[in-house]
Amino acid sequence: MTLTRKDKLLKLIVEDFIKTAEPVGSNYLIKKYNLPISSATIRNEMNALEKEGLLEKTHISSGRVPSAKGYEYYIEHLRNNKIDDKMKNELNKVFSNSVTVEELLKESCEILSHMTNLASVVLGPSADEEHLVSIQLIPISLNSVTAIFVTDRGYVENKTFTINSKYRVDDMKKCIEILNDRLRGTSINGLVDKLESIKPILSNYMSDYVYLYNALLKTFYDFASSRNGKIYGKENLLKQPEFRDNAHELKKLFDLFENPNDLEKIIDEAQTRLLVNVGNVEEKYNDVSVVSKDIAVDGEKIGKIAVIGPTRMDYSKVLNSLDYIVDKIMECLSNDNIQEEKGGNDGRE
Numbered sequence: 001m002t003l004t005r006k007d008k009l010l011k012l013i014v015e016d017f018i019k020t021a022e023p024v025g026s027n028y029l030i031k032k033y034n035l036p037i038s039s040a041t042i043r044n045e046m047n048a049l050e051k052e053g054l055l056e057k058t059h060i061s062s063g064r065v066p067s068a069k070g071y072e073y074y075i076e077h078l079r080n081n082k083i084d085d086k087m088k089n090e091l092n093k094v095f096s097n098s099v100t101v102e103e104l105l106k107e108s109c110e111i112l113s114h115m116t117n118l119a120s121v122v123l124g125p126s127a128d129e130e131h132l133v134s135i136q137l138i139p140i141s142l143n144s145v146t147a148i149f150v151t152d153r154g155y156v157e158n159k160t161f162t163i164n165s166k167y168r169v170d171d172m173k174k175c176i177e178i179l180n181d182r183l184r185g186t187s188i189n190g191l192v193d194k195l196e197s198i199k200p201i202l203s204n205y206m207s208d209y210v211y212l213y214n215a216l217l218k219t220f221y222d223f224a225s226s227r228n229g230k231i232y233g234k235e236n237l238l239k240q241p242e243f244r245d246n247a248h249e250l251k252k253l254f255d256l257f258e259n260p261n262d263l264e265k266i267i268d269e270a271q272t273r274l275l276v277n278v279g280n281v282e283e284k285y286n287d288v289s290v291v292s293k294d295i296a297v298d299g300e301k302i303g304k305i306a307v308i309g310p311t312r313m314d315y316s317k318v319l320n321s322l323d324y325i326v327d328k329i330m331e332c333l334s335n336d337n338i339q340e341e342k343g344g345n346d347g348r349e
Contacts, residue, residue, distance in 0.1 A: 003078070005037075006045050010054055011078040013046075014066045018314050021241040023063025071289075071315065079316040083324050087115045087317070095328050104332065106230070108325045109305065113233025116318055117240065118309035119257075123229040123267055124155065124302075130188045137176045139169050147176075147219065151188065159219045161212075174205045175212060191220040231257055242287060242310040253288060267292050267306045287311055291318050293326045297333045 003011065012033060013024045026042035029035055035042070046064055049055040054070035057063075066074065094107040109120040124130070136148040140160065149157040182198045183191060199213060234257060237243050243250040256263055267290055291313075292306035305326060307318045 006049060007078060009042065009045050010049055010066075010070065011074065013049075013055065013064060014070060014074045014078070017065050018312055021312060023058045023065050025063040028063070066312075068311065071311065075315050075319065079319070081316075081320060083320040084115065084317055087111065087321055088324065090115070091321075091325060091328070095332065101329070101333065104329060105305070106232075108329070109230075109232040112305075112307065112318075112321055112325065113236055115321070116307065116309070116314060117233075117236045118307050118313060118318070119231060119233045119237055121229055121231050121263070121267060121306045121308060123264065123304045123306070130155070132183050132186050132188065132191060134184065135176050135179055137169075137173050145169065145172065147216070149219065157219070159215070161215050171205060172212060175202050178202065178205065179216070188220075192217060195220060237309065240310050240312075242312065249287060256288070266290050267304060267308075289313055291315070291322060293322050295326055295329055295333075297330060302333075 009029070012029060016024050016029075016032070026039045026046065029042055030037075030039060046055060049070070050057060050064060052069075053067055054073055055064040056067045056070075058065055090111045091108060094104060094111065105122050109122060112118075113120045131152045133150045133152050136150075138146045138148065140146055144160055144162050146158055146160045149159075178198070178201060179195075182201075183194055186194045195213070195217060202213060234254070237250070237253060243253060256266070266288075269290075287310060288308065289311045290306055290308050292304055294301045295303040295305065305322060307313075307322060
């Protein structure tokens with residue numbers, strides 16, 4: 001597609017600002033890109049782009065910067081769709097060598113964060129939509145057992161407990177059988193309440209059932225909370241001028257990472273296209289952008305990967321890489337090339 005002169009200028013301005021974080025002026029464009037047009041012509045085009053809401057004039061210079069609308073227009077019409085070769089090669093190594101979905105996501109997100117200098121997040125399915133399938137108890141030694149929790153989304157949580165030698169493993173296994181009968185099919189969010197309701201029944205099979213009950217209670221609580229996922233590359237945001245030179249803005253962003261409800265809401269509202277200025281969640285996050293994409297197998301969403309950073313991010317690199325990663329993950333899951341049963345794919349540990 002042939003771009004108009006105005007679109008070409010907008011593309012140059014957006015991509016230059018992404019690299020430099022400095023407002024772009026007409027003389028700068030002519031000198032850097034050797035443009036065969038006059039400074040007056042460029043200023044007229046920039047004025048027109050500003051009137052359309054695609055550029056904004058800063059208070060500190062005569063240069064312009066992209067607006068939220070300008071970034072959206074750039075993504076829809078002007079960005080390139082080619083994934084960076086270096087990133088593609090690194091990701092292909094991950095997909096060739098990873099054994100589990102958990103490893104695949106972890107290493108992919110680490111590369112994504114490193115190559116973009118941004119933070120990446122993996123979310124699992126909603127704890128209301130995911131249900132317990134079974135609990136298994138495996139003795140490890142005389143003083144320890146491992147409980148394995150499996151959900152209908154294929155995620156697995158392992159917890160190893162140290163037990164007193166006075167506890168009989170057979171009694172604990174009987175309690176687990178009861179738990180399976182009563183808890184199977186319960187949503188992850190509902191496990192804590194459901195466990196409380198069957199607490200008296202456990203006392204009939206295990207004299208000191210409180211130890212097992214408390215261990216399971218904590219596990220269920222952690223299991224439900226783990227929907228908030230795993231964050232990679234937070235430290236990369238220290239390199240971004242918007243946050244590096246503004247301690248207040250950096251603190252707000254790191255507060256977001258510590259606030260699971262806000263973080264989950266922002267990511268859930270983001271689409272595979274750009275969501276800029278997420279102040280619709282809370283105004284204090286209005287200089288943060290989120291790009292996310294769902295992971296689905298057989299039409300069922302099983303998680304989501306998101307990239308978080310300043311509004312001035314390299315959207316071409318982020319979107320192309322995210323598309324590539326998610327498509328490869330879904331291909332692996334569909335072909336059963338990755339051993340999903342060995343680990344969850346939502347960042348749980």
